[in-house]
Amino acid sequence: MPRSSHALAILGSGLYSKLPETRVLLVGAGGIGCELLKNLVLTGFGDITLLDLDTIDLSNLNRQFLFRKKDVKQSKALIAAKTASAFNPAVKITPIHANIKDADYDVDWFSQFDIVLNALDNLDARRHVNKMCLAANVPLVESGTAGYLGQVQPLLKNVTECFDCLPKPTPKTFPVCTIRSTPSQPIHSIVWAKSYLMPQLFGEDEEDGGTELDDAEKQGENADEIASLRAQAAAFKSVRLALRDSTPLEEAARKAFEKVFFHDVKTLLSMADMWKSRKPPLPLNYDEITQVAASSAKENGSSPSVNLRDQKQLSLAECLELFIASSCRLALRLRSGEDTISFDKDDDDALDFVCASSNLRSFSYSIPTKSRWEVKEMAGNIIPAIATTNAIVSGLIVLQALHLLRISYFASKATPPTATLRNVNIQFKPSAPLGASRIVPPNPSCGVCRDTYTTVHCDPSKTLLREVIDGILGDGDGVGTGPREVSTYEDKRVLSDPDFDDNLDRTLESLGVTRGKFLTITDEDGDWATLAISICLLPKDHPVDGPHLILPSPTPIPPRKVKAAPASLKRPADDDDGIEISEGPVTKKARTNGTSPPHLNGNGNGTKTFLTKSPSKKQILEDEGLIIVDKDDDVIIIED
Ligand SMILES: Nc1ncnc2c1ncn2[C@@H]1O[C@H](COP(=O)(O)OP(=O)(O)OP(=O)(O)O)[C@@H](O)[C@H]1O
Numbered sequence: 337m338p339r340s341s342h343a344l345a346i347l348g349s350g351l352y353s354k355l356p357e358t359r360v361l362l363v364g365a366g367g368i369g370c371e372l373l374k375n376l377v378l379t380g381f382g383d384i385t386l387l388d389l390d391t392i393d394l395s396n397l398n399r400q401f402l403f404r405k406k407d408v409k410q411s412k413a414l415i416a417a418k419t420a421s422a423f424n425p426a427v428k429i430t431p432i433h434a435n436i437k438d439a440d441y442d443v444d445w446f447s448q449f450d451i452v453l454n455a456l457d458n459l460d461a462r463r464h465v466n467k468m469c470l471a472a473n474v475p476l477v478e479s480g481t482a483g484y485l486g487q488v489q490p491l492l493k494n495v496t497e498c499f500d501c502l503p504k505p506t507p508k509t510f511p512v513c514t515i516r517s518t519p520s521q522p523i524h525s526i527v528w529a530k531s532y533l534m535p536q537l538f539g540e541d542e543e544d545g546g547t548e549l550d551d552a553e554k555q556g557e558n559a560d561e562i563a564s565l566r567a568q569a570a571a572f573k574s575v576r577l578a579l580r581d582s583t584p585l586e587e588a589a590r591k592a593f594e595k596v597f598f599h600d601v602k603t604l605l606s607m608a609d610m611w612k613s614r615k616p617p618l619p620l621n622y623d624e625i626t627q628v629a630a631s632s633a634k635e636n637g638s639s640p641s642v643n644l645r646d647q648k649q650l651s652l653a654e655c656l657e658l659f660i661a662s663s664c665r666l667a668l669r670l671r672s673g674e675d676t677i678s679f680d681k682d683d684d685d686a687l688d689f690v691c692a693s694s695n696l697r698s699f700s701y702s703i704p705t706k707s708r709w710e711v712k713e714m715a716g717n718i719i720p721a722i723a724t725t726n727a728i729v730s731g732l733i734v735l736q737a738l739h740l741l742r743i744s745y746f747a748s749k750a751t752p753p754t755a756t757l758r759n760v761n762i763q764f765k766p767s768a769p770l771g772a773s774r775i776v777p778p779n780p781s782c783g784v785c786r787d788t789y790t791t792v793h794c795d796p797s798k799t800l801l802r803e804v805i806d807g808i809l810g811d812g813d814g815v816g817t818g819p820r821e822v823s824t825y826e827d828k829r830v831l832s833d834p835d836f837d838d839n840l841d842r843t844l845e846s847l848g849v850t851r852g853k854f855l856t857i858t859d860e861d862g863d864w865a866t867l868a869i870s871i872c873l874l875p876k877d878h879p880v881d882g883p884h885l886i887l888p889s890p891t892p893i894p895p896r897k898v899k900a901a902p903a904s905l906k907r908p909a910d911d912d913d914g915i916e917i918s919e920g921p922v923t924k925k926a927r928t929n930g931t932s933p934p935h936l937n938g939n940g941n942g943t944k945t946f947l948t949k950s951p952s953k954k955q956i957l958e959d960e961g962l963i964i965v966d967k968d969d970d971v972i973i974i975e976d
């Protein structure tokens with residue numbers, strides 16, 4: 337079967353012949369990006385722009401097969417483009433070594449593409465591309481893999497959900513008391529060591545355990561336990577001090593050990609009620625452990641092996657030894673000028689400390705221990721990347737991209753052929769490893785895709801905020817909705833509202849509203865949908881004496897909103913407090929809901945949706961246990 341047969345089958349020969357000049361933007365040249373670039377070239381796409389901000393790391397080579405050892409430290413985009421060009425000499429691949437969020441890649445730039453394919457690894461960049469594609473009206477295929485799981489989602493403005501239509505799942509958290517006094521799983525010990533003990537000893541000074549305990553108390557967790565946890569936290573003071581002052585290092589480390597693994601456990605044991613129905617923890621005695629270790633070492637005639645230390649389960653004595661050694665190393669770093677040290681999976685001292693202290697805690701609570709390698713995976717939220725999953729997902733991306741392109745080619749027809757679009761996921765189901773669900777229409781209250789997008793071309797150093805607002809609102813007599821009470825924002829910063837006009841005569845540039853950013857206009861009475869105005873530069877051939885602002889033509893009129901609960905659409909009365917006038921951009925309050933003001937509630941933009949409602953795909957995926965992984969996020973992995 338020829339390698340183009342799937343493309344021919346989906347597109348038909350007429351549309352297939354357009355593939356060589358179809359302009360594709362591929363964002364990310366990592367695990368998915370390399371596979372996808374190869375697929376695009378072999379399918380017959382002929383004009384690909386490949387953008388990635390990173391350089392090649394040795395650890396990429398096992399799965400990012402377009403790279404070789406000699407390419408390490410070079411631009412991923414450049415090398416991937418060079419390697420893949422050889423697969424088909426007719427293809428034009430334009431590599432860009434940059435961040436997709438840079439100002440150069442504004443809405444005008446995105447508009448040149450027929451389709452955008454994301455092969456990213458973080459939520460922030462995914463959100464950004466989603467918004468740019470909505471503004472530029474370009475179809476997008478979103479994708480992600482996590483170990484054996486993967487998903488592909490075609491996104492088409494006004495037809496499907498956008499990437500931000502549903503809130504992303506928040507990381508799983510544990511009750512404070514489970515982590516701090518009654519752990520029962522290895523992950524509890526690891527979270528405790530990484531997120532509680534390490535900051536207490538080596539992080540910023542926090543009074544008596546901080547707001548975390550206040551919150552736990554409010555949520556009704558056991559008051560006695562909270563009181564004892566507060567006392568424990570207060571007692572950290574002298575240990576923190578010993579680690580930082582001139583106390584001999586080993587003595588300071590021993591002091592930390594005894595406080596945490598002996599005295600604190602003793603205090604907990606004194607609360608007899610807590611241990612009626614669960615096994616009480618064992619206080620760890622420094623002298624006993626070291627004596628037993630010394631005599632067994634004498635018997636065996638050898639010291640504990642350090643071979644394969646990452647894979648092996650450490651004994652109690654080895655954990656103690658590692659605790660003292662890593663605490664000494666961390667304390668020395670504090671004494672040599674580092675202000676605070678927080679957990680980083682690639683910081684050996686920090687990992688040793690978390691490995692030692694989590695396992696000591698597990699010994700104390702009769703919880704199975706974990707090797708250094710396992711602790712690194714669990715504490716660092718590492719999900720191994722699997723080349724096969726990336727390869728399958730990349731194949732699926734091409735199929736969905738072809739369907740999206742077919743729809744765009746038919747866009748002028750009354751009913752574009754959207755029925756073939758699918759959200760696809762690779763799931764843990766041997767009987768059906770691939771799951772597909774019909775696409776879901778946009779969420780009517782989405783604060784991102786229900787906005788009305790438009791573009792102004794301007795010189796931000798000369799254009800005043802007032803000029804843009806007045807120009808976009810128009811006179812209402814053939815141009816725009818006419819003047820009305822509005823607030824304006826850049827991201828979450830309020831730039832103006834009906835009672836706050838200090839910034840109206842400032843330039844966009846002085847307000848930080850520059851190329852590539854969005855100026856958002858919300859209606860004060862909630863009558864009209866929100867306008868999202870992307871800022872682009874004046875055309876290259878713009879005459880020097882020409883106007884510094886070119887408004888969109890025709891002026892966009894956002895759809896009217898159906899008011900569900902008018903009371904909630906108003907800003908709270910106390911919003912006017914605390915305005916400060918300064919030389920820099922004046923900001924008043926943060927918008928509370930991501931990139932959208934809290935009172936956004938669009939009614940679907942008056943556009944047709946072509947599909948009947950089906951259960952949300954993200955819900956389905958959550959049921960299957962898949963989250964698009966954001967490596968920058970501190971997601972805690974749960975073992976059940
Ligand atoms: N804002 C961004 N602009 C451009 N490229 C980005 C941006 N954010 C992430 N990327 C790129 O997306 C790619 C994602 O690929 P992948 O998930 O395989 O990550 P990786 O860094 O190659 O591997 P790993 O993190 O597993 O070591 C990376 O090459 C990364 O540089």
Ligand SMILES: [Zn+2]
Binds near residue numbers: 497501786
């Ligand atoms: Zn949306």
